[in-house]
Amino acid sequence: MDIQVIKELMNEFKEAELTKLALKCEAFELTLEKEKEIISVGAQQIPSASAAYPSVTMNCGIDTMADKEVNIEKKHIVSPMVGTFYASNTPGGEPFIKIGSKVKKGDIVCIIEAMKLMNEVEAEIEGEIVEILASNEQMVEYAQPLFVIK
Numbered sequence: 001m002d003i004q005v006i007k008e009l010m011n012e013f014k015e016a017e018l019t020k021l022a023l024k025c026e027a028f029e030l031t032l033e034k035e036k037e038i039i040s041v042g043a044q045q046i047p048s049a050s051a052a053y054p055s056v057t058m059n060c061g062i063d064t065m066a067d068k069e070v071n072i073e074k075k076h077i078v079s080p081m082v083g084t085f086y087a088s089n090t091p092g093g094e095p096f097i098k099i100g101s102k103v104k105k106g107d108i109v110c111i112i113e114a115m116k117l118m119n120e121v122e123a124e125i126e127g128e129i130v131e132i133l134a135s136n137e138q139m140v141e142y143a144q145p146l147f148v149i150k
Helices: 003-015
Strands: 020-025 028-033 037-040 045-048 075-078 083-086 108-114 117-122 128-131 145-150
Touching: 003 028, 037 117, 108 145
Parallel strands: none
Antiparallel strands: 020 028, 037 045, 075 145, 083 108, 108 117, 128 145
């Protein structure tokens, strides 16, 4: 692999939202990794949803960056605390989001009840909901994935 291609790859990785990239091509292997971003929510520190490691694949036989094939996989919206998951703000009400819903940064995606306090969980990334991993009134753990987003 050409050194100029590697430099371009490193520059693009630096500017991307990716936190880890591993590239293996015959006898050549390259791993790039950034520190996880920590987002402060109230008095707690939680890992950012973008801290999930997306999978990246590249076509290694190509000598130019313009021809690279990058496939960014799904990310997760995680629970910021331990508590009870609620999909809507009222019992039997319309859920905040459904599979196929488009969410923007800051949109409310669910409520987590902890110690009789209702905490709205906001999306930290934009995308489309492809899977809902928690069911209504289910107990969830800190940093447990609640939604799959792409």
